[in-house]
Amino acid sequence: MMLRTPTRIEPDSHHRGSLLVTWNTGGTFSVPYFELRFECPCAVCVDEKTGKRILKREDISADVRPMGVNSIGRYAIQIRWSDDHSTGMYHFDRLFEICESAGKKLTD
Ligand SMILES: [Zn+2]
Known part of the structure; x- marks a missing residue:
């Protein structure tokens, strides 16, 4: 089975404030930065024991944006956000x- 991997990650030039993600298995998605930031999976944003999200939408700046995206091995990316948050690894x-x-x- 082919591992699902993004082949392209870049700002969506047609839709300000969104990230364009293309997958090797097909499909290009435009994802709002805000939603991606809200979904941060790190231990600061999600309670490790209960799996409940600690981070609230009202805690996030409406104009939050990525300052950088790093690859973590072949399985995840790490996003450095404009609010100085960078502990989240997005598998x-x-x-x-x-x-x-x-x-x-x-x-498609
Ligand atoms: Zn986080």
């Missing part, structure tokens, strides 16, 4: 779920 499986739930699918 590709989770990133794809966020694309499907919070993003807009542009192409």
